Amino acid sequence: MTLAKTDIKTDTMTAELLQAFIDIVGAGNALTSAEDIRPYLTENRGLYHGVSALVLKPGTTAEVSSIMALASQSGTPIVPVSGRTGLVGGQVPREGGQDILLSLERMNRIREVDPVADVMVVDGGAILAEVQKAAEAHDRLFPLSLGSEGSCRIGGNLATNAGGTAVLAYGNMRQLCLGLEVVLPTGEIWDGLRRLKKDNSGYDLRDLFIGAEGTLGVITGAVLKMVPRPRGRQVAYAGLASPEAALHLFETASQRCGSALTGFELMPRIGIEFTTKHIPGVRDPLNSIHPWYALIDISTSDSAETAETMMQDLLADAFEAGLVADAAIASSIAQQDAFWHLRESMSEAQRPEGGSIKHDVSVPISRIPAFLADADLAVHALMPDARICAFGHLGDGNIHYNISQPVGADKAAFIARWRDMNAVVHAVVHQHGGSISAEHGVGQLKRDELSASRPAIETELMRRIKQAFDPAGIMNPGKVIS
Structure with a gap:
């Protein structure tokens, strides 16, 4: 359906305009009831809730093109939706109800x-x-x-x-x-x-x-x-005394394994306790308790034997250097997956502990121990009983610096301190030359802080790019750049 520009009222979402969008994808590929639309209106942590009268599910690029052409013509804001797993509100419409959601779930070939x-x-x-x-x-x-x-x-x-x-x-x-x-x-x-x-x-x-x-x-x-596809793989789980020991272990692994080192994760004891307590089937691979842990993943192009030998030699060097207190090498593919499941469940395991204020940050790898020490001091100065669960990809500098509420605290009151806690943690991130968004994006959550923390010319260049591509301001408005 093609409408002349004069046929559409741009100040309200008219029934005629909604029908014009629906006609592009067909009634069977459009959601209009409040019950059907509801799952699309919030993000996983429940921080952002929006309103929309319509979810469109195009099946082809041509249909997406028609939707955007009509949106441009009518001044209708469009919010693209992918898997709805984002954590910064980037996929959530605004509260005014003027945004239409465009889901790519049918375009999955x-x-x-x-x-x-x-x-x-x-x-x-x-x-x-x-x-x-x-x-x-x-x-x-x-x-x-x-x-x-x-x-x-x-x-x-x-x-x-x-x-x-x-x-x-x-x-x-x-x-x-x-x-x-x-x-x-x-x-x-x-x-x-x-x-x-x-x-x-x-x-x-x-x-x-x-x-x-x-x-x-x-x-x-x-x-x-x-x-x-790698021909050999080995995963190990090591108990460590400190982030400094983890950093030295990473240096050793990088030198000994080179490009075969495919993963190096850092985890605190509290994260292990949360995960083994709340995630069914997860257990601590080590019998002894350690303040910190590293998950090491090695992949080789030739054989499983090569990966096994490389991991054994690496840990032997680490034990000799006093970097590792205890370690377990996976004895099967199932155990490799179990080691990774423990790490990947760590964020989910915080939910039963109450409110969790999360930070997806990165700092130079060599600065990770200092960042963790400084951030812990800053957080406890703000909230002495806060429980810090900092974990993540030490190998690329990305730390998920998550803070669980104090035991017995009121969840709503704790979550209300989100911005205060962000300010404290992000100040330490900037002090160490890091970024406040490593892999989750900016969305709504970090939009204003991004503009405030970047050099003025950088923010201005971003605005110029946005203006050049989207002069009408209809493309996921209110996200990334204000």
């Missing part, structure tokens, strides 16, 4: 797999776990791995430049993507599905959309990199 070139082409709504399976079917690996991989979608992974557990070896989504297909706010389609590893022809438009959180356009397709 694996378009093509090319094992010779080690690439695959997928829809923006392809589920990450299905992408991993498609690579595995061709004896390849798509290395992005997240706790939400069974429900998160590639478009959202790209829009937030997701990292996950293997950034150390393979990089984040920016490094795992060669090309994009994007529908612009005007409805124009940019076909940038190039499979080239070398292309220096002008500005890299791809990188503008990756990490933009749907504020510049809708990612409807992507060319993803695959890598040869």
Whole structure:
């Protein structure tokens, strides 16, 4: 259905305009009842709640183009929705009810797999776990791995430049993507599905959309990199005295294992206690108690024996140097998965303990011990009984600095201190030359702080880019940049 611009009232969401959007995808692919729309109106932690009269589920890039053309014509704000696993409110509409949600859940195809070139082409709504399976079917690996991989979608992974557990070896989504297909706010389609590893022809438009959180356009397709599937893998779990010991262990592992070191995670004792207490089937791999733990993952291109020997030699060196107090090497694939399940369940395990104020931050790797020490002092100065559960990807500097409420505290009163706690922790992050958003994105949660903490020219350049791509301001308004 095509409407002349004069046919549409832009000040209200008229029934005629809603029907025009519905006609693009068909009534069976549009949600209009409050009950059906409700799951799309909040983020996982319940921090943000929005209002919308309509969820559209296009099935093709052409339909997304028609939706955006009508939105541009009518001045209707559009909020792209991927797997709805985001944690910063980036996928949540505003409270005024003027936003329409555009879900890519029907656009979930694996378009093509090319094992010779080690690439695959997928829809923006392809589920990450299905992408991993498609690579595995061709004896390849798509290395992005997240706790939400069974429900998160590639478009959202790209829009937030997701990292996950293997950034150390393979990089984040920016490094795992060669090309994009994007529908612009005007409805124009940019076909940038190039499979080239070398292309220096002008500005890299791809990188503008990756990490933009749907504020510049809708990612409807992507060319993803695959890598040869490792032939050998070994995972170990080590007990440590301190973050300093973990950092030295990481240095040793990097020197001894090189590119075979695919994961290095840091976990505190309190995180182990929460996880073994609240997650069914999870147990502590070590019999003795330690203040800190490291999860080490090694992948090799030749054989399981090589990975096993490499891990044993690494731990032998670490024991001799006094870096490791105890360690367990996985004896099976099931045990490797169990070690990782413990780490990946750590955030979820905080929920039964009450309110949790979370920080997704990064600092230079060499500064992690100092950051943790300074942040702990700052947090306890603000709230002496707060329980700090700081864990994450030591190998790439990304720490999930989460704070659980004091035992017996009122959850609502604790959560009400979210901004105060953010200010304290983020001040320490800036002190150590870090970033307040490592892999979760900015969304609504960190939008104002991002603008306030970056150099004025940097914020201004971001605004100019937003204005150039979305002059009408209809593309996921209120997110990333104010």
